[in-house]
Amino acid sequence: MFWVDQIVEQIVKSGKYKPYWVDDMKTPSGRVHVGALRGVVIHDLIYKALLSRGEKAKYTYVFEDHDPMDDVPSYLDREKFEPFLGMPLFKIPSPVEGYENYARYYAADFQKVFNAIGSTPEIIWTKDLYTNGLMNPMIKDVLDNASKVRKIYEEMYDKKLPDDWYPFQLYCPNCGKVSTTQVIDWDGKLVTFECVVDKVKWTKGCGEKGKASPFSGDGKIVGKMPWKVEWPVKWKAIGVTIEGAGKDHMSKGGSHDLASEVAKRVLNYPVPFPIPYEWILIGGRKMSSSRGVGIAASDMLEILPPELIRFLIVRIKVNTQINFDPSEPNTIANLFDDYQKAADAYFKKDGSDIARIFELSQIGDQIKHPPSVRFSVLAQWVQMPNMEPEIKKNNLEDWATYARNWIEKYAPENEKFTVQKNIPQKAKELSDNQRKALRQIANEIDNKRSPEDFQIKIYDIGKSLGLNGKETFAAIYLSLLGKDYGPKAAWLILSLDKEFVKKRFSDV
Numbered sequence: 001m002f003w004v005d006q007i008v009e010q011i012v013k014s015g016k017y018k019p020y021w022v023d024d025m026k027t028p029s030g031r032v033h034v035g036a037l038r039g040v041v042i043h044d045l046i047y048k049a050l051l052s053r054g055e056k057a058k059y060t061y062v063f064e065d066h067d068p069m070d071d072v073p074s075y076l077d078r079e080k081f082e083p084f085l086g087m088p089l090f091k092i093p094s095p096v097e098g099y100e101n102y103a104r105y106y107a108a109d110f111q112k113v114f115n116a117i118g119s120t121p122e123i124i125w126t127k128d129l130y131t132n133g134l135m136n137p138m139i140k141d142v143l144d145n146a147s148k149v150r151k152i153y154e155e156m157y158d159k160k161l162p163d164d165w166y167p168f169q170l171y172c173p174n175c176g177k178v179s180t181t182q183v184i185d186w187d188g189k190l191v192t193f194e195c196v197v198d199k200v201k202w203t204k205g206c207g208e209k210g211k212a213s214p215f216s217g218d219g220k221i222v223g224k225m226p227w228k229v230e231w232p233v234k235w236k237a238i239g240v241t242i243e244g245a246g247k248d249h250m251s252k253g254g255s256h257d258l259a260s261e262v263a264k265r266v267l268n269y270p271v272p273f274p275i276p277y278e279w280i281l282i283g284g285r286k287m288s289s290s291r292g293v294g295i296a297a298s299d300m301l302e303i304l305p306p307e308l309i310r311f312l313i314v315r316i317k318v319n320t321q322i323n324f325d326p327s328e329p330n331t332i333a334n335l336f337d338d339y340q341k342a343a344d345a346y347f348k349k350d351g352s353d354i355a356r357i358f359e360l361s362q363i364g365d366q367i368k369h370p371p372s373v374r375f376s377v378l379a380q381w382v383q384m385p386n387m388e389p390e391i392k393k394n395n396l397e398d399w400a401t402y403a404r405n406w407i408e409k410y411a412p413e414n415e416k417f418t419v420q421k422n423i424p425q426k427a428k429e430l431s432d433n434q435r436k437a438l439r440q441i442a443n444e445i446d447n448k449r450s451p452e453d454f455q456i457k458i459y460d461i462g463k464s465l466g467l468n469g470k471e472t473f474a475a476i477y478l479s480l481l482g483k484d485y486g487p488k489a490a491w492l493i494l495s496l497d498k499e500f501v502k503k504r505f506s507d508v
């Protein structure tokens, strides 16, 4: 059974997770890296598989816009954003005009991608969960049960927390920062807080002290819980019953374990069905959004068509790493080839997993036939000057865009070629028989033939002059491209202006 169907089978059979509410989340602290797409797609697949079994389900995506900025991403102006360190992301201006705030800008950049690849969860902003008052009952729970929460932390991390540690942080009413404040007392109505000057290394607190209500509402937000406590609180506030996370959160003693204990012992809320999943590695490395290395999710839209981005994720089991490195010579072309094979399996109705993978990689309800021309061939066609009509005729314009981008950004040198305006230096190395062959080939250009027949004719001409295939074709490549290799010769010649080729073949 295909992995998605297996997970859904398990969820449904257990009878424990109704009503089905699938949820995923991300802090938009900068450009969201490609790895986060895996979570979105996995949850989307579970959600849709539930629907297709006739179950009722919901799928939400939470953007944690109230988290503080703890670092300035390398691609932003450090001086401009440093003053905002420690402040919640929704209070920081967007780096690009036209967005309400910092969090909204990076969330939109990420949402654009997951919408494009067919995942359209309902968006929830954590700030709104607070400002709507939904978190208040649980804020009271965790403050009233602060000793239980401390105990859970102690059990988990084997480290005693001070008795005046509380699982809540106020936004400082004086400086607006949240990373610097701490609550040291709770009387059932008000918390006593301090904005500690040296609480964190990367920004300073202002020293403010006082008492305040920890409850948000009426459109206002006054503070937040630490993330690991807030996670289960969010489950309860929304009603989440299914939520996976990357393996870093899901490891033993990790944040999911702590969140689960808080859910059970403090909030009395059942732990949602967990789906631990592996990362997407780029060139063997896990990428970080804040450091700006690697590939942002939104970059993927230039590298692959949406259905192939989905395919890349759908085809790998949740517990297996996905390695994706577009700069490796064959990564992209192989992915396109595999996609075409999956399509074949699907249209043959062979009932295989790969057919199901193809089906689940489609965007929307329509199943699209992919082109039958291979990506490697297309990558050659887009480099030939007169192949546009052929590309159009075969409905390849969509994939051709990705082929051009691949040639420009990732293709190894031996995949690239340019027809030279002048006779290449290297053409001087041609033997007399190679030159003779070129002249005879030039004489055949005007005869109407299919590229296949013309390719054979070229080979035969060379043979009649005592040349092997390699020598014959090298003559063509050297005189046109200045390299001794290239795309299929007949197609290359026929894609060019006939007079230009005839002149070149007689001039060399």
Ligand SMILES: [Zn+2]
Residues within 6 Å of the ligand: 172, 173, 174, 175, 176, 177, 180, 195, 205, 206, 207, 208
């Ligand atoms: Zn302060």
